[in-house]
Amino acid sequence: MVTQNGIKLAVHLITNHFGNLVAKVCENLLRKGTLTLEHLIRFTELTREQVKNSLLVLIQHNCVQAYSLEVEGGSTYGAKANTQYLAIFDNILHRLRFPKFLATVSENFDNECVELFEGLLRDGRLTITQMVARASQRENPVAEDVVRDSLLKLVTARYVERCPVPEPVISKLDKDETTAKKRAAKSAKINEITETLEQSVLAAAVPMEVIRFSVTTNTGSCVNRDISSNSSPIIGVGEKRKLDAYGLDKEPSAEEKELVLWRANFEEFIRGLRHKACTENVRKRLDDDAAMVLKAILEETRSAEEKVKMESSVPLSLNTIFEAVIKIEVGRTMTFDRVQALLVQLGCPQRSSDASFSIGLNNIIELARNDEVESIVKNRYGQEAYRMFRLLSKSGCLLETDKIANDTFVEKKDTPKILYKLWKDDYLHMEKLAFLGFKQPDFLLWKVNKLELWKHILDEMCHAALNLSIRLAYEKEKDNEVLNIPKEKRVGPVVERFKRIRKVWLLLESALMKLDDALMLFHDF
Amino acid sequence: MIGGFAEIGMRRLQGPSSLKRKQPDSGSPSDSLTDAERILYNLIRGKQDMGIWSRDMKRETNLPDQIVNKSLKSLLAKQLIKEVVNIQKKGSKHYMATEFEPSKEITGGEWYADGSLDVAFISILKDQCLKYISKKVATADEILDWMKKSRMFSVDLTTKQIEQILRALVLDNDIMEIKSTGYGDFSSVKEGRVCYKCTKKDSRRGEPNAGAMASIPCGVCPRISHCTPDGIISPTTCVYYTKWLDF
Numbered sequence: 001m002v003t004q005n006g007i008k009l010a011v012h013l014i015t016n017h018f019g020n021l022v023a024k025v026c027e028n029l030l031r032k033g034t035l036t037l038e039h040l041i042r043f044t045e046l047t048r049e050q051v052k053n054s055l056l057v058l059i060q061h062n063c064v065q066a067y068s069l070e071v072e073g074g075s076t077y078g079a080k081a082n083t084q085y086l087a088i089f090d091n092i093l094h095r096l097r098f099p100k101f102l103a104t105v106s107e108n109f110d111n112e113c114v115e116l117f118e119g120l121l122r123d124g125r126l127t128i129t130q131m132v133a134r135a136s137q138r139e140n141p142v143a144e145d146v147v148r149d150s151l152l153k154l155v156t157a158r159y160v161e162r163c164p165v166p167e168p169v170i171s172k173l174d175k176d177e178t179t180a181k182k183r184a185a186k187s188a189k190i191n192e193i194t195e196t197l198e199q200s201v202l203a204a205a206v207p208m209e210v211i212r213f214s215v216t217t218n219t220g221s222c223v224n225r226d227i228s229s230n231s232s233p234i235i236g237v238g239e240k241r242k243l244d245a246y247g248l249d250k251e252p253s254a255e256e257k258e259l260v261l262w263r264a265n266f267e268e269f270i271r272g273l274r275h276k277a278c279t280e281n282v283r284k285r286l287d288d289d290a291a292m293v294l295k296a297i298l299e300e301t302r303s304a305e306e307k308v309k310m311e312s313s314v315p316l317s318l319n320t321i322f323e324a325v326i327k328i329e330v331g332r333t334m335t336f337d338r339v340q341a342l343l344v345q346l347g348c349p350q351r352s353s354d355a356s357f358s359i360g361l362n363n364i365i366e367l368a369r370n371d372e373v374e375s376i377v378k379n380r381y382g383q384e385a386y387r388m389f390r391l392l393s394k395s396g397c398l399l400e401t402d403k404i405a406n407d408t409f410v411e412k413k414d415t416p417k418i419l420y421k422l423w424k425d426d427y428l429h430m431e432k433l434a435f436l437g438f439k440q441p442d443f444l445l446w447k448v449n450k451l452e453l454w455k456h457i458l459d460e461m462c463h464a465a466l467n468l469s470i471r472l473a474y475e476k477e478k479d480n481e482v483l484n485i486p487k488e489k490r491v492g493p494v495v496e497r498f499k500r501i502r503k504v505w506l507l508l509e510s511a512l513m514k515l516d517d518a519l520m521l522f523h524d525f
Numbered sequence: 526m527i528g529g530f531a532e533i534g535m536r537r538l539q540g541p542s543s544l545k546r547k548q549p550d551s552g553s554p555s556d557s558l559t560d561a562e563r564i565l566y567n568l569i570r571g572k573q574d575m576g577i578w579s580r581d582m583k584r585e586t587n588l589p590d591q592i593v594n595k596s597l598k599s600l601l602a603k604q605l606i607k608e609v610v611n612i613q614k615k616g617s618k619h620y621m622a623t624e625f626e627p628s629k630e631i632t633g634g635e636w637y638a639d640g641s642l643d644v645a646f647i648s649i650l651k652d653q654c655l656k657y658i659s660k661k662v663a664t665a666d667e668i669l670d671w672m673k674k675s676r677m678f679s680v681d682l683t684t685k686q687i688e689q690i691l692r693a694l695v696l697d698n699d700i701m702e703i704k705s706t707g708y709g710d711f712s713s714v715k716e717g718r719v720c721y722k723c724t725k726k727d728s729r730r731g732e733p734n735a736g737a738m739a740s741i742p743c744g745v746c747p748r749i750s751h752c753t754p755d756g757i758i759s760p761t762t763c764v765y766y767t768k769w770l771d772f
């Protein structure tokens with residue numbers, strides 16, 4: 001679901017962080033789908049060197065993934081020319097939320113881990129050797145084993161992972177599928193195609209679980225908690241290829257180990273933020289106790305979730321849930337019955353206590369999205385529009401103008417005007433029922449089409465985030481001279497201006513962070 | 526305060542529903558009608574509770590304007606027909622035989638008085654319902670009973686009307702419709718019955734928190750689709766932002 005304003009926002013972020021050249025390359029990839037180096041040179045009209053370097057920067061920062069298409073007959077001839085580059089929209093947008101990722105790490109780990117993680121965010125990808133070198137150059141240098149220890153902690157928590165395969169090979173089958181689709185579809189569909197392609201490329205590039213989170217340190221300690229479950233002799237072709245790519249069929253040498261690149265595992269942070277959004281929403285809607293039960297469940301099942309967008313929580317028995325709840329300090333006052341009652345409140349059907357319970361997370365996300373959309377409608381179009389919108393949104397079907405007027409107590413002659421405004425701005429879907437041969441006016445039917453609407457809202461949010469960010473940059477530039485006045489000379493009106501600048505920045509920055517929460521709600525959750 | 530409600534209620538009582546159904550007596554004025562008057566009267570009466578628009582009358586009878594106008598005046602004077610407000614075509618003359626009550630299509634239904642939505646009445650009803658529910662979880666019947674006992678309104682309200690009001694309050698997100706569990710807050714309502722409960726609000730301001738978009742200028746901006754970074758409308762020149770950042 002990449003929208004036009006989404007692309008603009010992504011390009012804006014890349015321009016801010018890496019400058020115009022890199023942004024130009026990135027924009028071409030985002031707008032045109034995947035491209036080869038030759039294509040990129042042609043489209044951007046930059047030199048080969050410039051494009052190459054831009055791609056390297058983008059890859060280093062996990063914003064682009066390279067892959068190649070399997071050549072017929074398995075020959076590797078011309079493989080280089082075949083390399084395709086794919087921009088990873090999600091990862092670009094994640095740059096907006098680095099402060100949130102960092103906050104998660106500093107909440108749960110010591111300062112050394114925070115330092116190491118900050119370095120990974122700043123530099124994109126690092127080997128252990130690089131991390132150690134950096135740590136030794138710091139103001140208060142730390143020893144190598146401290147760095148290794150920190151990395152081990154972060155990898156165990158899955159906040160850091162091995163980088164994906166640099167250039168996975170996508171089989172001919174996948175390619176045929178996509179080109180056929182490409183031909184059939186008009187350019188409007190290009191996003192969807194890119195999406196499926198993006199999924200298969202990323203899936204092919206990600207290392208097997210056992211490798212992805214394994215650190216072999218000098219002391220020989222090894223984190224590979226999934227090794228037993230993954231060591232089954234049946235390994236799929238794709239997995240075999242990954243093994244080959246890592247050279248794991250043979251024992252890696254110490255040097256090879258040192259060459260492994262590490263990066264932040266965005267997925268795990270987004271999972272955590274999604275869980276948090278769900279519990280906070282439950283807290284708002286129900287109460288603290290219900291939120292605590294949900295939190296306990298999500299923490300318990302965190303490592304069992306196969307993907308970020310889980311429809312519902314991993315099923316657990318009442319006993320396990322109860323145990324998880326009383327592990328939390330405030331949960332100790334809970335009784336078995338109370339937990340069971342809260343589960344019902346959370347939408348689990350009432351069942352015998354030996355059944356397993358699973359909570360609909362998508363429902364919670366949907367309710368949170370509804371809140372956000374409704375609050376826009378209320379503030380932009382007024383209370384009457386809000387009532388109409390909620391009526392349509394709740395009913396989920398087509399309703400006729402008069403029926404809407406009656407149910408919402410809005411003057412009949414005003415109703416079509418309000419509905420029309422909402423329709424014009426893409427908040428409603430409208431259908432006309434014409435009566436041929438009658439002098440009667442057309443019947444108008446209205447409906448909320450949630451999926452379409454969410455896409456539209458996401459686009460508006462990207463637009464708003466772009467605007468916020470542009471305005472923030474503008475305010476910063478405008479105030480630059482004041483900021484450059486040395487502290488001792490800040491007197492009288494300058495002090496006042498200084499205070500104002502601080503307030504403006506704070507407001508804009510916090511608004512952007514809050515808006516980013518909403519962006520994640522509509523895009524990543 | 527109660528007097529105020531009663532007054533509004535009274536006004537409603539004297540609304541369309543209080544018009545007596547007059548049957549033309551024997552030896553009624555209809556005997557002494559001119560031909561034109563008779564034609565028009567029959568046409569109007571034939572339209573029953575829908576009545577008819579004066580322009581349509583002219584078209585259907587082919588009578589000259591002058592005659593139609595004169596005859597209508599005379600029929601009105603004889604109280605054979607009446608003028609009614611049609612909410613679909615306000616300001617246009619709409620006539621109906623005296624013995625009919627205007628249909629819902631013409632009046633707009635029970636919530637309309639004199640052709641407009643009775644906003645004051647609806648808002649008082651809403652306030653009263655909300656007041657009751659803010660104290661305890663309640664069903665529509667319970668609220669109706671309370672209103673009847675306290676003689677708040679002089680009109681006869683029906684459960685259906687109260688339910689309509691409650692549904693509108695649900696749409697306003699002031700209350701929630703839920704099935705009683707029979708426990709706790711719901712102990713006064715039989716398990717499984719539909720009842721209403723106040724929505725949880727941000728306790729400090731009594732207002733639900735505005736969403737992320739709604740609390741920034743662009744989120745509520747009517748011009749967002751015309752706004753571009755380098756356009757005439759742009760975030761750097763935006764007046765909404767300037768106002769927002771004006772400390």
Ligand code: SF4
Nearest residue numbers: 742743746752760763
């Ligand atoms: S920047 Fe200003 S004009 Fe542009 S969308 Fe936002 S509020 Fe509207």
